[in-house]
Amino acid sequence: MTLPRRSILQSAGAAGSLLLVGGLPVWARGEQPPDEPAPPAYLRLSAALIGADPARLEPEARAGEVALADTFHALCREAAPDATAALLAAWREAAPRDGPAPGGAAEAGAAGHLLTGGGRPREGGIGAMARLTMLMWLYGVWYGETEAARVPDSAGVVGPGHRTDLVVSVRAYRNGWIWRLAQARPMGVAGAPGEWAETPPGLDEFLDGA
């Protein structure tokens, strides 16, 4: 039936299943430090994918909280270790040294290199892991099922245990960058009384904190 939220959210029927990683639901895993932190390049490529300042991508962590980059990177490695390594290698190739300046053409070019092939979504492990990484930062959701459905080639990249869609953690959802792109806040997160009546801060302020 034509009702809302049909496309990327078609996982509704499977929402009761839990993606167990290391014996814990994903959102519990978001509270546990992974075996190893994400390499700095993972944070840089993540920022490049959505056009954000790398210094602002990672939310400030309180005592005991795990960096989102560490959690996201660990999920990628567990779902597809070789493809995750290939993604990092492709980033280093496209963006040598510390990566391009945020917001510049070089950054957009590097992001485009990871995401596209001939104007279409890039197939193979690099494209799949770039999109899954980008979507985690945008929505706080691991979209393994959506990825396999949208790009059939990706079903061979992501292990069957990770072909599901699940919110990674409360923090991951609340940090979702898609809301900043709307110059707004995540649905379900409180702001200041009456702020919706005013003009919001500009997009650059959300992306760069200028």
Add this chain to the structure above:
Amino acid sequence: MRQTRTARYDVAIAGSGFAGAAMALLLARAGRRVLVLEAGPGLDALHRDHVERYVLATFKSPSAPYPPDPGVLDPSRTNAPRPTIEALVAAWDDPARSYFEHAPGSLPFASTYERLAGGTGNHWMGTAVRMDGADFRLRSAYGRGLDWPLGYDDLEPYYGQAEHLIGVAGDRAEQESVNGIPYGAGYAYPMGPVPPSYGDRVVGARLDGAVLADDAPAPARLTSTPAGRNSAPYQNRGPCRGSTSCVPICPVRAKYDPRVALREAMATGRVELMARAVVDHVRTDEGGRVTGLHYLRYEDDGVPAATGRTGGGVATADVYVLAAHAVENARILLNTERATGRAAANSSGLVGRHLMDHPVYLAWGLMPAGTPVYPYRGPLSTSGVETLRDGPFRRRRAAWRLELGNTGWNWPIGDPWVTGADFVYGSDESGANPGRRVLGGRPYAEAVNDVLTRQLRVAFLVEQEADPANRVELSDRWTDNLGTPRPRISYGVSDYVRAGFASAREATRRIMARLGAADHTVTRDDAPNAFRYGGRTYNYQGGGHLCGTHVMGTAPGNSVVNDRQRTWDHPNLYLAGCGSMPSVGTQNPTLTMLAVSCRTVDDILGRLA
């Protein structure tokens, strides 16, 4: 299996939702002892637990925060199942996966409800607009549907009582100016209106004065919407902070929900809540008096449930109220004859009939370049058009109320999830990426920003007239995990409603033209929620406003309850809730239902005195 008999109460109420919780509170304040039987879980979960369930749900549906898990579709093995959007999307016509069985030829009934402490009021949006005078006289004024046995003047003081019980933020003068309905002398809403959104101002400046329907030539005027949402501290709850998740849950509890009244009622020490106690039938004596509410108990909220019935009993009191929801009230009454051989409240044969909703015509578009409206901020809606809700046109076509949304294309297509993914996958499910571009980096951010900040959504709540063919019956095949037959629904939309949709479509065309916006509304011919009218296809959405099923009237032959919601057949049985409404007008019905139920409390107290 435990069989228990409760202590004697003054009043036993089935259901702790909007009507049940408020009635319990008002009765307790008057010194009466009340037992509330709730089919679902009680107050054991913290509010933040429900918020966390919402945040962690991939499908942020109206049911997402609430148990049992709406993502697992197995109503036959769920102890207190309910209809959900999840099931509508996946399997509306498969009773193995969807709570309702639909009769052959029925259209999908597209609205849902909750079964837990606080009821569906947990996920209500908060809109609290009064009905117009003519809404109570639809039959006599326009020859359509049914009349109420009472009028606006009878209900006016109770509207005020209900608005203060909820804590409605509104502007009396503005409401009187657009509706022409009088408020009581000296009356003021508990607090001023919640600030209209930035988008309201942009749209209102361009829309005000427009003629949206030739048969309703009054100029359109966008005004603030009274809502059960704090604009200032009230009832120890803070003001709205724009969380944009009123449905299904307000994280800061600025929006009233029936748990507020329920907790206050229980704090009096005169109200007891029995959770996971499903009333399945009514016990009556030879003389027609109700002698008890029979209930089934269970322990497992899981899906599928590991265990079923673990006990049961009969709740006894002097007066009984079924406030279990329009569909569940009808189900209890219809199941009474099946379980006991003795019909309940159904000498008219009208129990379950006249099921209504507000079928919604949903339209969406993009504001012109350079004219953002900045949605995804504030309450889900803060303004609407009230000036076109009544007129002689109601003889020919259904009226509508226009609600302007603050959440872009979230309702129509599930944004921002869909548009954001379109620019990742090079797809165009949103209609906002016709070039099927794949973008990354700053070009992605700017493209998505340009779409999301210009999204416009309007919803037309179309009045559905009472039709006896739209009804709730008992399924003769499908049960829940406690063995009680599930509801079977017969539902359709009349030509009267369809003509209302045609009017809404034309109004949309004029709105988009006035705003310079591009209409992105999509109609799907092959969808189950489609109908044809005037050579066009329309899709309807559920308004979540389930009404009818035990309508009130002037005589036992034309109704189930009288104007006080007391059943004609049983002197000590009341049916409370939207099921009693003979017409639904064009505004969200909760406020009116609560006002009627406040009036019922006065009747009960008079009888107990």
